[in-house]
Amino acid sequence: EDFTIGLSNGWVGSEWRTQMIEEAQAAAEKWKDKGVDIKVVVQSANVDVPGQIAHVRNFINQGVDAIIINPNSPTAFDPVFAQAKEDGILVISTDAEVSSEDAIYVGIDQTNWAALSAQWLADTLEGSGQVVAINGVAGHPANEMRIAGYTSVFDQYPDIKVVNEVNANWDQAQGQQAMQNLLATYPDIDGVWVQDGMAAGAWRSLMDAGKAGEVAATGEIRKDFIDLWVKNDFTSGASVNPPGVMASALNVAVFMLKGRELKEPASAGQYKNAMYLPIPFIDGDNVETVAKELEGKPGFYSYTSALSIDEAEAYFK
Amino acid sequence: MSRLKLQQICKYYGATTALASGDLLLERGEIHVLIGANGSGKSTLCKVIAGSVRPDGGTFELNGKPVMLFGPQAAREMGICLFYQELSLANSLSIAQNINLYHLPTHAGGLIDDAELNKRAEHYISKFETVIGEGFTPDAPVAKLRPDQKQLVEIMKTLASEAEILIFDEPTSALDRSQVECFFSILRELKEEGRSIIFISHRMDEIFDIADRITVIRDGTTVSSRLIEETDHSTVIRDMIGEQPEAAALEASLAPQAEKKTESCLVAEGLSGAHIRNVGFSLAKGEILGLGGLHGQGQSTLLRTLFGAEKLQSGTLLLNGEAVHPTNPRAAIKNGFSYVSGDRVRDGVITGRSIMENVSPIHFLKDKTFLAFPSVLARIIEPALGALNTKYSSLGASISSLSGGNQQKVVIARWLTNPPDILLLDDPTKGIDLSAKSELFALVRKLADEGMAIILYSSEDGELLAHSDRILVFNNGSVSRELLGEDKTRFNLYEAAYSGAQ
Amino acid sequence: MTIMQHSNPQESRSALFVYLKNPLLVAFILIVLLLTAGEALSPGFASMEQILRLLIVAALLGIVAAGQNLVILGGREGIDLSVGGVVSLSAVLAGNVMDGSNANIIAAILVCLAAGGLVGLINGVGVTIFGIPPLVMTLGMLGVLQGLLVVIRQGIPSGLAAPALANFVSKPFLFNLPGIIWLWAAVGLLMAFLLMRTSLGHKIYAIGSNENAAYMAGVPVRLIRIMLFALSSMFAALAGICILGYSGTSFANVGDSYMLSSIIAVVLGGTPLSGGKGGYTGTMAGAFLLILMQSILTTLSIGESGRQVVFGLTLLVLLLFYGRSKALRG
Amino acid sequence: MTKAISFKSRMATLLRRFPFIPALGMLMLLFILNGIAEPNSMTVRALKGVASTYLALVFLSVGQTFVVYTADIDLSVGAILSLVNVSIVVIMSQFGGEPYVVLLALGAGIAIGALCGLMNGIVVSGLRMQAIVATFATSILISGIALWVLPVAGMPAPSLFWKVYGGRSYGIPNVFFFIAILIALLAIMAKTGLVTKLLAVGNGQLSAYQSGLSVTRIRIYGYIICGIFAALAAFCITGDTASGDPLVGGAMTLSSVAAVVLGGTALSGGIGSAFGSAIGAIIIGLISSLVFYAGVPSQWQNLAQGATILVVLMLGVLASKRINQ
Numbered sequence A: 001e002d003f004t005i006g007l008s009n010g011w012v013g014s015e016w017r018t019q020m021i022e023e024a025q026a027a028a029e030k031w032k033d034k035g036v037d038i039k040v041v042v043q044s045a046n047v048d049v050p051g052q053i054a055h056v057r058n059f060i061n062q063g064v065d066a067i068i069i070n071p072n073s074p075t076a077f078d079p080v081f082a083q084a085k086e087d088g089i090l091v092i093s094t095d096a097e098v099s100s101e102d103a104i105y106v107g108i109d110q111t112n113w114a115a116l117s118a119q120w121l122a123d124t125l126e127g128s129g130q131v132v133a134i135n136g137v138a139g140h141p142a143n144e145m146r147i148a149g150y151t152s153v154f155d156q157y158p159d160i161k162v163v164n165e166v167n168a169n170w171d172q173a174q175g176q177q178a179m180q181n182l183l184a185t186y187p188d189i190d191g192v193w194v195q196d197g198m199a200a201g202a203w204r205s206l207m208d209a210g211k212a213g214e215v216a217a218t219g220e221i222r223k224d225f226i227d228l229w230v231k232n233d234f235t236s237g238a239s240v241n242p243p244g245v246m247a248s249a250l251n252v253a254v255f256m257l258k259g260r261e262l263k264e265p266a267s268a269g270q271y272k273n274a275m276y277l278p279i280p281f282i283d284g285d286n287v288e289t290v291a292k293e294l295e296g297k298p299g300f301y302s303y304t305s306a307l308s309i310d311e312a313e314a315y316f317k
Numbered sequence B: 001m002s003r004l005k006l007q008q009i010c011k012y013y014g015a016t017t018a019l020a021s022g023d024l025l026l027e028r029g030e031i032h033v034l035i036g037a038n039g040s041g042k043s044t045l046c047k048v049i050a051g052s053v054r055p056d057g058g059t060f061e062l063n064g065k066p067v068m069l070f071g072p073q074a075a076r077e078m079g080i081c082l083f084y085q086e087l088s089l090a091n092s093l094s095i096a097q098n099i100n101l102y103h104l105p106t107h108a109g110g111l112i113d114d115a116e117l118n119k120r121a122e123h124y125i126s127k128f129e130t131v132i133g134e135g136f137t138p139d140a141p142v143a144k145l146r147p148d149q150k151q152l153v154e155i156m157k158t159l160a161s162e163a164e165i166l167i168f169d170e171p172t173s174a175l176d177r178s179q180v181e182c183f184f185s186i187l188r189e190l191k192e193e194g195r196s197i198i199f200i201s202h203r204m205d206e207i208f209d210i211a212d213r214i215t216v217i218r219d220g221t222t223v224s225s226r227l228i229e230e231t232d233h234s235t236v237i238r239d240m241i242g243e244q245p246e247a248a249a250l251e252a253s254l255a256p257q258a259e260k261k262t263e264s265c266l267v268a269e270g271l272s273g274a275h276i277r278n279v280g281f282s283l284a285k286g287e288i289l290g291l292g293g294l295h296g297q298g299q300s301t302l303l304r305t306l307f308g309a310e311k312l313q314s315g316t317l318l319l320n321g322e323a324v325h326p327t328n329p330r331a332a333i334k335n336g337f338s339y340v341s342g343d344r345v346r347d348g349v350i351t352g353r354s355i356m357e358n359v360s361p362i363h364f365l366k367d368k369t370f371l372a373f374p375s376v377l378a379r380i381i382e383p384a385l386g387a388l389n390t391k392y393s394s395l396g397a398s399i400s401s402l403s404g405g406n407q408q409k410v411v412i413a414r415w416l417t418n419p420p421d422i423l424l425l426d427d428p429t430k431g432i433d434l435s436a437k438s439e440l441f442a443l444v445r446k447l448a449d450e451g452m453a454i455i456l457y458s459s460e461d462g463e464l465l466a467h468s469d470r471i472l473v474f475n476n477g478s479v480s481r482e483l484l485g486e487d488k489t490r491f492n493l494y495e496a497a498y499s500g501a502q
Numbered sequence C: 001m002t003i004m005q006h007s008n009p010q011e012s013r014s015a016l017f018v019y020l021k022n023p024l025l026v027a028f029i030l031i032v033l034l035l036t037a038g039e040a041l042s043p044g045f046a047s048m049e050q051i052l053r054l055l056i057v058a059a060l061l062g063i064v065a066a067g068q069n070l071v072i073l074g075g076r077e078g079i080d081l082s083v084g085g086v087v088s089l090s091a092v093l094a095g096n097v098m099d100g101s102n103a104n105i106i107a108a109i110l111v112c113l114a115a116g117g118l119v120g121l122i123n124g125v126g127v128t129i130f131g132i133p134p135l136v137m138t139l140g141m142l143g144v145l146q147g148l149l150v151v152i153r154q155g156i157p158s159g160l161a162a163p164a165l166a167n168f169v170s171k172p173f174l175f176n177l178p179g180i181i182w183l184w185a186a187v188g189l190l191m192a193f194l195l196m197r198t199s200l201g202h203k204i205y206a207i208g209s210n211e212n213a214a215y216m217a218g219v220p221v222r223l224i225r226i227m228l229f230a231l232s233s234m235f236a237a238l239a240g241i242c243i244l245g246y247s248g249t250s251f252a253n254v255g256d257s258y259m260l261s262s263i264i265a266v267v268l269g270g271t272p273l274s275g276g277k278g279g280y281t282g283t284m285a286g287a288f289l290l291i292l293m294q295s296i297l298t299t300l301s302i303g304e305s306g307r308q309v310v311f312g313l314t315l316l317v318l319l320l321f322y323g324r325s326k327a328l329r330g
Numbered sequence D: 001m002t003k004a005i006s007f008k009s010r011m012a013t014l015l016r017r018f019p020f021i022p023a024l025g026m027l028m029l030l031f032i033l034n035g036i037a038e039p040n041s042m043t044v045r046a047l048k049g050v051a052s053t054y055l056a057l058v059f060l061s062v063g064q065t066f067v068v069y070t071a072d073i074d075l076s077v078g079a080i081l082s083l084v085n086v087s088i089v090v091i092m093s094q095f096g097g098e099p100y101v102v103l104l105a106l107g108a109g110i111a112i113g114a115l116c117g118l119m120n121g122i123v124v125s126g127l128r129m130q131a132i133v134a135t136f137a138t139s140i141l142i143s144g145i146a147l148w149v150l151p152v153a154g155m156p157a158p159s160l161f162w163k164v165y166g167g168r169s170y171g172i173p174n175v176f177f178f179i180a181i182l183i184a185l186l187a188i189m190a191k192t193g194l195v196t197k198l199l200a201v202g203n204g205q206l207s208a209y210q211s212g213l214s215v216t217r218i219r220i221y222g223y224i225i226c227g228i229f230a231a232l233a234a235f236c237i238t239g240d241t242a243s244g245d246p247l248v249g250g251a252m253t254l255s256s257v258a259a260v261v262l263g264g265t266a267l268s269g270g271i272g273s274a275f276g277s278a279i280g281a282i283i284i285g286l287i288s289s290l291v292f293y294a295g296v297p298s299q300w301q302n303l304a305q306g307a308t309i310l311v312v313l314m315l316g317v318l319a320s321k322r323i324n325q
């Protein structure tokens, strides 16, 4: 058997995305042992929404069997995915959900991802305290789902007050500056809920202000941050959105191409087309184990996990 | 009732008074000349009339009624159109588009009517048919034209307004004799039609050729206004310069015929380039070599080529016996060349910067100085400015606060901090007033007497005849005749210039 | 012409106006006003420590803006859109070379400045020798740098700042001020000296004001312009190193926000984009002003859309004070 | 010798009238290369795909051209596109997807685009601020409003809307008709006095003013036209994506500037063609597909794309210069 699978990534501004592609490529290699020859074609570059729609059209022209996409927009691909489906192409989105009924989503539930770390924060603060939130790009769907996630948790705690929410555009230095400005305005905060990509920056400002010991804040999964966490014994907790999601999606895709049927159809999430993967969690209890696992990796390497071929098969009839 | 009546118009730019009390009475069917030294406020007065400068005071009446202008468009609506000294052309547009820019002819649907556009343009172009030169077609872009051709387009554009009041602010500064004559005959026709014309020029013979009335402005104030019959050269000059009668004798002060210099320092053979062909000459120390002929025959190209600003395709150049190949101005300057252009806006003035910064570059280059402390620089710069009687408030003042003539002096002073061996003058007095001219040429002669070798191109034949020791007459890129000694007369100059011309 | 010794009607009226037209003064007045407003909105905002932290962030922007300032001063639509890319490139390179060790700092600085210099050289050559408009050349270069970053990051370890560098940026260094602030002050002095007391400064202004006249006066126009682009990239590279110190680790998109904000800082500082006039002191004030504004906005709880609207409007109002072109009617 | 010169000057005249000729050559070349690398990219369906994907950038770049004509620039086009996109989607979903609502929404979209253009024009031309920084400031403002109109991407557009955009009439994809209409529109616009006046202003504001043109107003018109084309671009994006996204245009602004340059319009104003910008926009698209079809490994794709665009930009500028000399 052989299949051609197109991978599309429309933003290369973070190492997480590069790792995502590499893991997916590595996952494809593993199918050789099973006698399946998978040819992966990749489009990964900074493009705008039309540019990424063009990615999909290029794949269609090439006649790939499946497309796996980390989309720049949740809704913009509906028409072009419909076209792909007409051509009998399987479309899977990962990392961010899409509204198209012609595609399925394989990845983590971003809302739950945020809720988990918000829950950790609420527990750590024992249900009361002043909290600030530092978010990514306003208007970006993943960002808004994450806001919904932590809001749903904090709403259950009348004594937890979210005093301010700011955007730092998933940029570490902007996260650091935002934290610094928040500290100047709210010197008495107890907790920080901050998204990955900016948590390391926020923690740096906490350290500079001498508050690292007093404040609980969410963390992230890059190796350099995990090392800092262990070394300074932060009070932190991080939900893991593993860059391996695309590899997981690829394994799922291959089974579907082989004609296998899911035990439970992908029907979760707001668009009723999602298949959610488990979300690992790192906190004080396991951070040292994680740190050991990451030894020898580059600083920007993210803690990861992916469905192995066998694990993926378990989802199928 | 006068057509136009201006009284006590004033205009200030910060601390500079551009116009203190401008008065003007313009009648129907007259050619009214405005004259005055550089910076006396002529252009400012014209711009006030044409709406592009907002006056700070004074009264303005058109046909007996006071008017308030809100801009050039309003002036155009009232039948006033100005030829701008600095030109007002859109370079990438065609000649026809430029001529018709204000009233683009359109079809019923509102789209441009190209046929009509070209027809109207042709109408004005045809008036100059004999003197426009090559490449002057309605659809040619203005960018490709020579300076005199651009000036002609601006003239046509002004004429195309068919305005009742036409103002020409130095329209002839780049034109040669035949072009001027053609233009003047058109002006006379317009006058016959009853239009009112204001005309500005620094060329005295032109003025007396065309004027019905001459109004003199000095230091921003109108000082006299006389009918042509009631005045003469020396009266005008006296009015212009006030209490300095000796300058009036200027026209008479033809330079003494210098004796033939022998020690040649620059020898050129077979120079060819973009607009010059096979030019050869030798230049001696202490000599002022004049370049004559009609406009655009390669004179300024030769100067720019010698200075490295234009490509030399073939030929040899010996400087004090050694071969040099001018590749760029920087190298030329290091070899002892210097160059003063009449186009100071393009080639000379470092706009908006201080007088000091405008003088310093050559000093930096020749002395290889890196530090620039104002007090140290002042000691070098002040004498250079002084040698030309430059008027300025302080070295730190912006050069834009000076009048054209004084700006030109600053640009020339740049070369005097570290005097060159060879001075190339490319129509250096274009748009400079009479007293500045005489000061400049006195200095040039002095520099020559001190041993500097000088090449002078001037678009004013009188100037050329008066100040050069020898004249090379150019025709179509090459030297058609050399005039020296007794031969150096206006007659010979014209004959050589015109007879070779095609 | 006449230079009026006595006062004319406009002169006395315009005295106040002249002061209001001094960008430096306006910037300082605005800084004081904003600090007061910030303090009123949230007490403690104008504390010494907070101002110091803002200064650190402003210094990072200010150093990028120094290069931007030079390119803009040099005229001919000079602008450098590639500075953000160079900042990112330099931060990533510095992190990789340093690998968290003080011993490698010098090497990292040399590598980054060389890389920056090379990028600037290419920009400069493209602009001067090939005659590509700066906006186009540096926009194209930005795309190249973004691509280069993806390539460079493949499998190269680390990205950690050396401890000494991190301390230099955020810990007190001399008289209780962090080293980065001293560095910024030094950049300020150097720029002021360069622009006002050297022949190079005169030449930069000359090519910015009238390139052709400068050329005819023997100024090596192309050489100087190439130098300006090289300096711009080198300042951006220097800032990239400092930003690595500020954030401790390098990450890919670190420089993105510097592209347009460095231009705004220069303009707020009174250097018009047309070049040939202005200077760096104003730019320093402009950089601080911009950071201060952003910081006050972060602390307002008005939601991101509200913040953007307020920021946009504030910028527009500020720009009214600066670098407006002259009216066409004199 | 004389023959060569006259050939050159004929080329120069030709190029002055049609400044997009080098871009057209580049476009042909890219089509051929794409076709060699992936023959399927030459099918009608693929061409329709290219057209529907890049029509938005085409309109955006065309709009940008009218501003660049006067030597101005508009860094807010992407934000305007986003604002119009979310506005029309919100209007259509509020009032249902009936044809008259769709038309109403389109009318509102054009009005919003024109208003944004008017604001830019007033700020840049009326208040005489520097275009680059002032339109950057307005872009922040406009993005803020877009976020307020639709805080998160995702609202679907009615099917009528995108079915028309993606559909066919008489067997021919509708986007091809839109392109034909655009070309006709541009041909007509090029003959209007306004374009000549925009170019005259681009040649020199003072000269144009002194010639009696209302420079301020003409520049404002340029911005308004640009805003309207940004709105048309938003219609295309909405047609191709069938949804609203407050961030959708952000990354397109700089591409529109690049497209304008690729099309042979000088950023210094006074010379150029809007048609060229349309070609430039497609060139940008074809470069990124070529990089993929040619099999460039993923980590090199961004670099290959960036470097190719830089080289093509340089070649384009050099070509226009050479022939103009």
Ligand SMILES: Nc1ncnc2c1ncn2[C@@H]1O[C@H](COP(=O)(O)OP(=O)(O)OP(=O)(O)O)[C@@H](O)[C@H]1O
Residues within 6 Å of the ligand: B013, B016, B017, B018, B019, B036, B037, B038, B039, B040, B041, B042, B043, B044, B045, B085, B400, B401, B402, B403, B404, B405, B431, B432, B433, C001, C002, C330
């Ligand atoms: N825009 C301006 N800003 C400042 N000063 C100006 C401006 N325009 C003119 N001036 C000054 O006003 C004075 C009068 O200038 P104007 O151009 O009217 O003189 P002019 O008589 O036309 O001189 P020329 O014969 O050299 O053309 C000069 O001192 C000039 O420097």
Ligand SMILES: Nc1ncnc2c1ncn2[C@@H]1O[C@H](COP(=O)(O)OP(=O)(O)OP(=O)(O)O)[C@@H](O)[C@H]1O
Residues within 6 Å of the ligand: B309, B328, C128, C129, C130, C131, C211, C212, C213, C215, C221, C222, D321
């Ligand atoms: N032959 C020359 N060699 C070097 N520099 C020159 C030369 N001629 C002019 N320059 C000056 O250097 C500047 C830049 O040089 P260059 O000649 O490369 O510009 P260009 O290629 O003519 O571009 P453009 O004319 O389109 O601005 C010019 O503006 C001019 O002032």
Ligand SMILES: O[C@@H]1[C@@H](O)[C@H](O)OC[C@H]1O
Residues within 6 Å of the ligand: A014, A016, A017, A095, A142, A196, A197, A241
């Ligand atoms: O978790 C983030 C992921 O969702 C985004 O797509 O890329 C960056 C990551 O930090």
Ligand SMILES: [Mg+2]
Residues within 6 Å of the ligand: B042, B043, B044, B085, B169
């Ligand atoms: Mg004048």
Ligand SMILES: [Mg+2]
Residues within 6 Å of the ligand: B295, B296, B297, B298, B299, B300, B301
């Ligand atoms: Mg000549």
